[in-house]
Amino acid sequence: MSASLTLVVLMGAMYAVGIYVMLERSLTRVLIGFLLVGNATNILIFLMSGGNGSPPLVTGTAADDSMVDPVPQVLMLTAIVINFGITAFLLALIYRSWWLAQLGEEGDTVPDEHEGETEAQTEASFDPLDLDDAAVHEVLRASDERPGDEDRTTSPDTTSPDTTKHDTTKHDTTGEDRA
Amino acid sequence: MTALVPLVVMLPLLGAAVALTLGKYPKIQIAVSTIVLSAVSVLSIALLVHVDATGPAVVHLGGWEAPWGIVLVADRLAAIMLVVSSLMLLGVLLFAIGQGIADRDSNPPPVSIFHPTYLVLAAGVFDAFVAGDLFNLYVAFEMLLAASYVLLTLGGTGARIRAGVTYIVVSLMSSIIFVASIALIYGATGTVTIALISDRVRDLPLNVQLVLCLALLVGFSVKAALFPLSFWLPDSYPTAPAPVTAVFAGLLTKVGIYAIIRTDTVLFVDVPLQTPLLVVAAVTMIVGILGAVAQADIKRLLSFTLVSHIGYMVFGIAIGSEAATTSTIYYVVHHIVVQTALFLVAGLIERVGGSTSISRLGGLLTAAPIVAVLYFIGALNLGGIPPFSGFLGKVGLFRAGVESGTPLDYVVIVAGAATSLVTLYALARVWNMAFWRRRREVEGYSSSLLASLSENPEDDGRVSLKTVSPLMVSATAGLVVVTVALTVFAGPLFALAERAAVNIEDPSSYVGSVFPVEVP
Secondary structure, eight states: OOOOHHHHHHHHHHHHHHHHHHTSSOHHHHHHHHHHHHHHHHHHHHHTTOSSSOOSSOOSSGGGGGOOOSHHHHHHHHHHHHHHHHHHHHHHHHHHHHHHHHHOGGGGGSOOTTTTOOHHHHHHTOOGGGGSOHHHHHHHHHTTOOTTOHHHHTOOOOSSGGGGSOOHHHHHHHHHHHO | OTTHHHHHHHHHHHHHHHHHHTTTOHHHHHHHHHHHHHHHHHHHHHHHHHHHHHOOEEEEGGGOOTTTSOEEEEOHHHHHHHHHHHHHHHHHHHHHHHHHHHHTTTSSOOOTTHHHHHHHHHHHHHHHHHBOBHHHHHHHHHHHHHHHHHHHTTTOOHHHHHHHHHHHHHHHHHHHHHHHHHHHHHHHHSOOBHHHHHHHGGGSOHHHHHHHHHHHHHHHHHHHTOGGGOTTHHHHSTTSOHHHHHHIIIIIHHHHHHHHHHIIIIIOSSSOOHHHHHHHHHHHHHHHHHHHHTBOBHHHHHHHHHHHHHHHHHHHHHHOSHHHHHHHHHHHHHHHHHHHHHHHHHHHHHHHHSOOBTTTOOOHHHHOHHHHHHHHHHHHHHHTOTTSHHHHHHHHHHHHHHHHOOHHHHHHHHHHHHHHHHHHHHHHHHIIIIIISOGGGSTTOOOGGGTTOBOOTTOOOOOOOOOOOHHHHHHHHHHHHHHHHHHHTHHHHHHHHHHHHHHHHOHHHHHHHHSSSOOO
């Protein structure tokens, strides 16, 4: 069995970087780490198919040498699909935990700004900046958030219960919004 | 009859699809999932009878023979696990339906996603038991894990998201370790079919076998919650809704144990794992139960006993004799039923008493005598008091340990006996505080029994009393009756477990059922 050195090195690097990033507290980094490690594993499966040559099922044809073992590729495809689904779920989870960290459970009761409007009115007030809930923007403006302050914007600390509590200014903002 | 094997996986999956499209009609959803799980229970009992009489049922999916196609194998062990898990899933489903009906007056309608997800979880569990190749086992694990992520974070409250993050990240890591070891095994043997690996792996050098086996075991140990890898369990299970916790506690860890049994007895027969597994078993028992003693919250306490009692099953796997495997199978069945039942009882306590913390509960014996009786039977059973099934399983394991007779075996037996007593202490304290103590004594109660207990960090101290529907009580009572039935019918069950153990101890019977003519 022969293997490509480039792929082996790439796999090793992806495992190393992925596991390092996964150890961060921030959930988005855990996600990036998971993606790296998951794809490193896919490369590992691919490497295990070995070189060209002895494909199963088909034997004795002229093209034997150029064929590879298809089974690991099928396994990879399945693993990729599963990772895709899990990634989608993780993204939803990260968004939810960010939402809770910023707004708390009261955030769920903020009314939809388009509630009671007709479809045409909603269309007319369409503004790309308003895609997110207005309440979220309010809160972000109220808290002294800076774009560089990534620990607060991208990494809701889900392990400590303190972060779900929010200070009174945030309470007030959501209160006004509701009124 | 072999057509039943794929059916037990297909029915819940189809049911999940139907239930998902009927999200707006909760009553039809309930009907669909109840019918599907009842049907699977009947099918798996039929399958067990068939397999016990005529030997393993093997299905080559799509008509492709084993080394190329996907193969499903239901031997006696798999059939036993199918029967127990389908009955548990059905019981817990009825409890959840009862809880949903009781909640309807106060809350918005229950989440429409519960039934489809629950059925996907069921399909994953069943598929894991009948999977005949490692990759199919991985897919089954992913199916049940993905469903469990959704169930654990149901409703998306802060506490559940926090608990869910730990659980999900740990599960993802274990899945990745599992796939990576499948890749390595494929590289070494050129197949993922369990029966073929079992045959080919013997030609490998022992060191290579050892590495492959340990890689697989680490992945499975996370799922089965063996000691150093069990830290995630008591933090993530208790925050989920009661029926979800019950089904996780009863089934998910046992799927891991089932996979370890397969690894140890079919895949890697030659690898000497006895000493490390015995050490892990003893440490899992002791550390787990010491954690349980320190808990005030009943659900957390039960989660720690769950971790601790996994040690008994690993003990049986480690000894590896026929008698030990027999007792392990019996113990797995006992533990699935009794843990599920106890978690459901904890769900009832939560609703009747408004809390699961024993420092705030009191007077439940007079307030809810039925719950008290159900808890008492379950607690004695888990604690291993004769004549209950917990006692029988432990005696079987200890006897097999004495027959094996190495010094380490005796150490684990002592650890096991101590664990059993401490389990009884922890559960009896719950009984004293929550059931026996009078309600008016709760304020300002001081006792050495309550000294230095750690409360559930997610518990906010709010008390919310809710009504209990008769369906919830009867579902729990049904499971408790099953635990008693395990005791009453211990003789035939032990005989069945012994026949299953004979199958397992001889890997050639497994291999022979997949490749009846000759191994390619």
